[in-house]
Amino acid sequence: MLSIAWKDLLILFKDRNSLVGAFLLPIVFIIVFLGVSGLSGGGGGESADPEKVPLAVVDNDGRDAAATLRANLEARAGLAITVYPEAEAMAKLEAQEVTHVLVIPAGFTADLAAGNVTTTLVLKTNTLDRGRSEAVLMAVEGVTRNMSLERQIVASLEALARMQAANPSFDPSTSAELAIPIAQRQFQESQGRPLVSVTQAQPASLGQKENVEISGVQIGVPGFAVLFIFLTAQITARSIHDEKKTGTFRRLLAAPVGKWPMLVGKLIPNFVVVLLQAVFLFATGMFVLPLIGLDSLGLGNDPAALVLLVLATALCCTCLGILIAAIARTEAQIGGIAGLVLWVLAFLGGSFIPLFLINESMATIGQVTPHFWAVTGFYDLLTRGLGMASIVDSLAALLGFSAVFFIVGAWRFEFD
Amino acid sequence: MPHILEADKLVKKYGDLAAVDGISFDVEEGEVFGLLGPNGAGKTTTISMLTGVLEPTSGTARIGGHDILTEPKAVKQINGLVPQDLALYPTLSARTNLQFFGRIYGLRGKALSERVEDVLRVVALTERANDPIEKYSGGMKRRINIAAGLVHQPRLLFLDEPTVGVDPQSRNHIFESVLQLNRDRGMSIIYTSHYMEEVELLCNRVAIVDQGRIIAMDTIRNLIGMLGGGVIQIGLERVDDEMLAAISALPAVTGASRVAPPAPATAPEEGPAVLAPPGAPEPTLVKIESKRSQDALVQVIGCLNERDVAFTSIEIFEPNLESVFLHLTGKKLRE
Numbered sequence: 001m002l003s004i005a006w007k008d009l010l011i012l013f014k015d016r017n018s019l020v021g022a023f024l025l026p027i028v029f030i031i032v033f034l035g036v037s038g039l040s041g042g043g044g045g046e047s048a049d050p051e052k053v054p055l056a057v058v059d060n061d062g063r064d065a066a067a068t069l070r071a072n073l074e075a076r077a078g079l080a081i082t083v084y085p086e087a088e089a090m091a092k093l094e095a096q097e098v099t100h101v102l103v104i105p106a107g108f109t110a111d112l113a114a115g116n117v118t119t120t121l122v123l124k125t126n127t128l129d130r131g132r133s134e135a136v137l138m139a140v141e142g143v144t145r146n147m148s149l150e151r152q153i154v155a156s157l158e159a160l161a162r163m164q165a166a167n168p169s170f171d172p173s174t175s176a177e178l179a180i181p182i183a184q185r186q187f188q189e190s191q192g193r194p195l196v197s198v199t200q201a202q203p204a205s206l207g208q209k210e211n212v213e214i215s216g217v218q219i220g221v222p223g224f225a226v227l228f229i230f231l232t233a234q235i236t237a238r239s240i241h242d243e244k245k246t247g248t249f250r251r252l253l254a255a256p257v258g259k260w261p262m263l264v265g266k267l268i269p270n271f272v273v274v275l276l277q278a279v280f281l282f283a284t285g286m287f288v289l290p291l292i293g294l295d296s297l298g299l300g301n302d303p304a305a306l307v308l309l310v311l312a313t314a315l316c317c318t319c320l321g322i323l324i325a326a327i328a329r330t331e332a333q334i335g336g337i338a339g340l341v342l343w344v345l346a347f348l349g350g351s352f353i354p355l356f357l358i359n360e361s362m363a364t365i366g367q368v369t370p371h372f373w374a375v376t377g378f379y380d381l382l383t384r385g386l387g388m389a390s391i392v393d394s395l396a397a398l399l400g401f402s403a404v405f406f407i408v409g410a411w412r413f414e415f416d
Numbered sequence: 417m418p419h420i421l422e423a424d425k426l427v428k429k430y431g432d433l434a435a436v437d438g439i440s441f442d443v444e445e446g447e448v449f450g451l452l453g454p455n456g457a458g459k460t461t462t463i464s465m466l467t468g469v470l471e472p473t474s475g476t477a478r479i480g481g482h483d484i485l486t487e488p489k490a491v492k493q494i495n496g497l498v499p500q501d502l503a504l505y506p507t508l509s510a511r512t513n514l515q516f517f518g519r520i521y522g523l524r525g526k527a528l529s530e531r532v533e534d535v536l537r538v539v540a541l542t543e544r545a546n547d548p549i550e551k552y553s554g555g556m557k558r559r560i561n562i563a564a565g566l567v568h569q570p571r572l573l574f575l576d577e578p579t580v581g582v583d584p585q586s587r588n589h590i591f592e593s594v595l596q597l598n599r600d601r602g603m604s605i606i607y608t609s610h611y612m613e614e615v616e617l618l619c620n621r622v623a624i625v626d627q628g629r630i631i632a633m634d635t636i637r638n639l640i641g642m643l644g645g646g647v648i649q650i651g652l653e654r655v656d657d658e659m660l661a662a663i664s665a666l667p668a669v670t671g672a673s674r675v676a677p678p679a680p681a682t683a684p685e686e687g688p689a690v691l692a693p694p695g696a697p698e699p700t701l702v703k704i705e706s707k708r709s710q711d712a713l714v715q716v717i718g719c720l721n722e723r724d725v726a727f728t729s730i731e732i733f734e735p736n737l738e739s740v741f742l743h744l745t746g747k748k749l750r751e
Contacts (some may be wrong), residue, residue: 003519007505014507246503251564254467255520256492314585 004252004265005272008239009299018235022273023280026228030285033224033352034216034294053136054080056089063109069147073102076146083110093124100125100136110193112147115155121198122202137200144196151195156182217295219353221285222378226342226371227351228281229317234338236270236321237328245331250347259415263322270321273313302387309381309391313374313397319402320370322409350376365388373397420445420572420604421466423474428461428628435461437628443572443606448598450619451608452737454726454747458628460500461606463574466606469495493521496570500577503556503564505511506550512543513549516565521568537561540595542548547571555586562593562740564686579614583604594618624741631744640735644670646709649715651699651729662719663704668712672704675746699728703746709734724727 012018055073057068075082084092084101092098103122111119122286123140125133243249243266252262285297300304328334346352348373366372376396380386421443428436436458443449451459464470466477468488468729476483482490504513513545514532523531528595535612536542549557575594579587595618597603609615615622618637623633634691645668655674706712709732720727733739740746 003516007508010512011507071566246506247503248505250464250469250499250501251497251503251517251518253469254495254497255517256489256494256522259519362501416693 001257001261001265001268004257004262008266008269009272009411011239012273013234019114022228022232022235022277026224026281027284027288029223029228030217030220030281030289031292031294039040043360053100053139054082054098055079055140055353056092056101057083058086058089058101059083059101060086060106061104061108062264065109065112065147067107068141069104072147073140073145077123077143078134079139088293090124095400100133102140102156112151115151115195121196123198123200124199129247131198132291134343141315142300143197143336144198148195150396156185162205176279179223217285217289218266218379218383221281221297222382223353223375225281226349226374226378227258227346229313229374230346230371231338231342232270232274232277233317233320233342234334235273236267236318237324237334237337239269240266240325241328241331246301247390253415263410267318271314274317275310278310278314298382298385301381301383301385302381305391306381306387309374309377309398312395313370313377316374316402316405319405319409322413323405324338324409326409326412326414327414346371348372349374370398371402373401418445419443419478420447421477421479421606423475423477425479426462426465426472427474428458428465428470429473431537431664432595434628434667435482436465436472438624439625439628439630440475441623441630441633443604445571445604446598446602447621448594448605448607448619450615450622451606452610452615452622452741453625454610454613454741457625459611459625460576461628462625463576463608465607467495467574468492469497470580479646483597491567494571496565496568496573498562498565498573498575498578500580502548502561504557504558504561505600508548509548510536510604511545513560514545514563514665515734517564518567523568531567535566538566538597539563540589553586554581555583555589558582559593562590570603572606575605577608579609579611590619591618596722610687612741616737621735624737624744625742626745628745636737639737639740640711643705643735643743645706645707645712646735647733647742648706648709648713649675649703649729649731649733649742650702650727652702652720653699653726653728654703655700655725658726659719659723660702661703663716664721666712666715666719668707668715669705670702672702675701675703702744705743709712714727 008393032160057070059070070137072081072083073079082098089098089101089103101124103124104120105121108119108121121140121144123137170286240249243252253259257265262285282297282299286299287296290296324337328337346369349366349369351371373394377391377398379392380390384390419442420634421441423439423441426436426439427434438459439462440450451462461470461575465472466479466484468484468491469693472485476485478484479491480494482494484491486609494679505516511532514535515528518531533542536545541559541561541563542557544552549560550708554558558578558581564573565573565575578590578594582590594605594607598605605618607615607618619636621633621635622639623630624639625631632642660672660674661668704712704716711728713732718729
C-alpha cells in the first residue's frame with residue numbers, strides 16, 4: 001500500500017503540469033482575483049485614502065456639538081459628509097449605496113457639555129473592504145478624541161476658574177502652576193476614558209452579514225484554496241485511468257496486494273498533496289502576498305481546529321477522487337468532471353464569493369456541496385477568528401460527504 | 417514431471433458472450449507452453465484468470481498446488497506476469513520501476529537490490545537503468561517490461577504477446593532471455609502469441625486456441641504431423657461438388673473442402689502467389705490437404721484446366737502451425 005503511494009507521489013512530483021495546477025495556479029488566481037475585485041485589503045491604495053470616502057451621517061442630536069463633529073469630520077478627517085434621516089440612511093446602507101453610516105445619538109451635545117462618560121457614536125458599515133472601514137473608523141475616532149480632549153480640558157479650566165472665584169485670597173501667580181497638572185490629568189483621562197466612544201456595527205437588518213469585516217486576502221486565499229483542493233480530486237482518477245490504460249493496473253492486480261490496500265494506496269497521494277497544497281497556499285497568503293502589497297493572511301485563533309478542518313477537507317477531496325475514478329471511464333470524462341462539475345460546485349459552494357455576502361437562497365443551494373462547508377469552516381476560523389465549536393457542523397458535513405463519496409465510489413469502482 | 421499448472425474448465429463470460437469457454441490444460445514444471453491463436457481467441461483472458469486479474473465465471477485452476485480462487489495470494493507469489501501492454505511507469509527510471517514491482521511482491525533492502533540488478537543483467541539494460549523509461553526505444557521498453565515480471569523470481573512466468581511491435585534485434589534478445597530463463601533457472605513459461613514462428617521456436621507443447629476454446633493441444637511435432645504434406649488454399653471462380661470430388665481423388669491430395677472467404681475488411685497478408693484482379697467476382701476458397709504440396713499443386717491445376725475453371729488465388733502452406741490452424745479452423749492465424 002505504501003509502496004504504491006510512494007510510487008504515485010514520485011510520478012506526481014515529476015509531472016510539472018500537475019504541480020503547476022496544484023500549487024502555482026491557485027496563487028495566480030488569488031492575485032488576479034484580488035486585483036480585479038479591488039479587494040486587496042489594507043495594503044491597497046484607495047482604501048487607505050480617506051479623502052475619497054463618503055460618510056453618511058444620521059444626526060439625531062441636531063445641536064452644536066453634533067454640528068461641530070460633522071464639520072470636523074469634513075474639515076479635519078477629509079470625509080465627504082452627507083446627512084440623511086436614519087431610515088433613509090439604513091436603506092441606503094442595506095442597498096450598499098453607502099458603505100458607512102455614522103449615527104449621532106440624541107442628547108449628544110447635552111451629554112458632552114455635562115461631561116457624561118460615555119456618549120457612544122455608532123459607525124455602521126457594509127463593505128468587505130476592511131482597509132477602508134478601518135480608515136473611516138480611525139478618522140471618526142480621531143475627531144471624537146480631539147473633541148473629548150477639548151471638552152475635558154475646557155471643563156478643567158472652568159473648574160479652576162470657579163475655584164479662583166470662590167477663594168478671594170487666591171494668588172493669581174500660582175494659576176499656571178495649578179492649571180498645568182490639571183490639564184495633564186484631564187488629557188490622560190481623556191485617553192483612558194473618552195467622553196465619546198465609537199463602536200462599529202452592522203445593522204441588524206443585514207442578518208448574516210453582521211460583523212463581517214474581511215479583507216480580500218481573507219476571502220481569496222481560503223476560497224481558492226478550497227476550489228483547488230477539490231480540483232486535486234482528479235489526481236486519483238487520472239492516476240487510476242493511466243494505470244488501466246498502460247496496463248500497470250493489471251500488474252498490480254496480479255501482484256499479492258489486496259484490492260482494497262491497493263485502492264487505499266492510490267488514494268494516499270491525493271491526501272498528501274492536498275495537505276501540502278493547504279500548507280503551501282496558507283503560507284503563501286501569510287508570507288508572500290504581503291511582499292506584493294496585499295494583506296497578510298491571518299490563520300485565526302485556533303490552530304488545532306484549522307488542522308482538523310484541513311484534514312477533513314483533504315479526506316473529503318480524496319474520497320471524491322475515488323468517486324470520480326469510479327464514474328469517469330475516459331480521460332475526457334475525468335477532464336469534464338474536473339473542468340465543469342468541480343468548478344460549478346466551487347462557485348455554488350462559495351469559493352469565489354462567500355455565500356453569506358450574497359443571499360440566503362444561494363447559501364441554501366451551496367450547502368449541497370462539500371465546498372460550502374469547507375469554505376464556511378475556513379472563514380469561521382481564519383476570517384472571523386472563531387474556534388473549534390464554530391466548525392463542528394463543517395467537520396460533520398465534510399466527514400459525511402467523505403463517507404458518501406467513498407461508499408458510492410467503492411461500490412461503483414471496477415477493478416477488472 | 418509434476419504439474420506447475422492445472423487449468424480445469426475455465427470459463428469467462430461477459431453477458432452472453434463467452435470470451436473463454438471451458439479451457440482445460442496442464443503445464444509441467446520447467447516446460448515452455450504455448451498458447452497460440454488469433455487476436456480475440458481468448459488467450460489474454462485465460463492468462464488474466466490464471467494470474468488473478470480476472471475472476472473466472474466458472475472453473476478453476478491450481479498453480480503450484482494452490483487453488484487460484486481460494487489461495488490467490490500464494491498463487492500470485494508463484495506467478496510472474498508480463499502483460500501485452502508496456503505496463504511500466506514512463507516517467508520513472510527502469511531501476512525505480514523494477515524496485516517498485518519488487519516491493520509489491522514483498523522484496524526489501526538488499527534482496528530487492530540484488531534482484532533488480534539481476535533482472536537488469538538478464539535483459540542487458542544495466543547501463544541504462546537510471547534513464548526514464550520514456551527515453552527508451554520500443555525494444556528496450558519490451559525488455560524492461562519482461563524484467564518487471566521477473567524481479568520477484570516467479571516459478572511460472574506468463575508472457576503475453578511479448579514481442580508485439582518489437583524490432584528484430586530486440587525480438588531475438590527476448591527469445592534468448594526466455595530460453596535462458598527456462599534452461600538455466602528452470603522457470604516454467606506460458607507464452608502466448610499469434611506468431612507461429614515464435615511458438616515453434618520456443619515452446620515444447622502448444623495449445624491452439626480459437627473462439628475461447630482449445631481446439632488442439634500437443635507437441636509441435638505431433639500437431640504438424642496431423643497435416644502430412646501441407647495445405648493449398650485456392651480461390652476458384654466457380655466450384656461444385658463434382659469438382660471437389662475430382663480434386664479429392666487426385667493422387668497427391670488427401671482432401672478438399674470449401675472455406676469461407678476472408679472478411680472484406682481484412683488486410684491482405686503477405687503470402688505466395690496471390691492473383692486477384694480488381695473487380696473480379698468473389699471467389700470460392702477451397703482448402704486442399706496434400707501428401708506433398710508441390711505435386712498436389714501440379715495435379716490440381718491440371719484438373720482445373722481440364723474443366724476450364726480459372727483460379728483467382730493460390731496459397732501454399734507448408735506443414736507448420738499456421739497450416740495446422742488453417743486446417744483446424746479454416747482461418748489464418750492473423751485474420
